[in-house]
Amino acid sequence: FSSPSVTVPAGGTATVDVTITPATGTTNGQYGGYIVFTPTGGGQVYRVPFAGFVGDYQGIVHMPPTSFGFPWLARLVGETYYKQTDGAVFTLQGDDIPYFLVHFDHQVRRFRIEIYEAGTNKYWRRAYSQDFLPRNSTTTSFFAFPFDGLTFSGDPLVGNTIILPNGSYYAVLRALKALGDPNNEAHWETWTSPVFVIDRNAS
DSSP states (O other): OOSSOOOOOTTOOOOOOOOOOOOOOSTTOEEEEEEEEOOTTSOOOEEEEEEEESSOGGGSOSSOOOTTOOSEEEEEETTEEEEOOTTEEEOOSTTOOEEEEEOOSSOEEEEEEEEEETTTOOEEEEEEEEEEEOOOSSSSOOEEEEOOSEEESSOGGGTOEEEOOSEEEEEEEEEEETTOOTTOGGGEEEEEOOOEEEOTTOO
């Protein structure tokens, strides 16, 4: 404390500086407490809470590789997802659509899936844009995002949808870290999928 006590005149204000030595462990842990103001002559006691974080909050990895190697480009057969490699063909008929499997180790401020044409890198807009997604409940669980061949420009609720033609594409998954600045690329984590093929005429 900059002073062991302060005198506050009636209707006035007073300032006291408080220095808090941050905790040094455990990394990514939290600490906190209260600064307590007690009147010397009795009266209302005031408590000001404080909290801190140990380490770099933006340093937390949100989409880490898991024991299963997520993220995946996947195909759903029955109730089982199968990891796909470059060149997987999807007809977009029935359940024959690509899925993107991702594991979140930490809450995500914003999540996007953006589609690009393979070879030309033409941007075909977004397949997903969602805010405030939770983390997964276990180290092996994941979220599955199906892709039906539709992307959107602007608000998907007002008819700005795009139907992708047959061709080869890849997806870029982008996760904005909790409390991240969307204009700071260092606050985004990205993953690029294998190339997949949309062929509605394939048998």
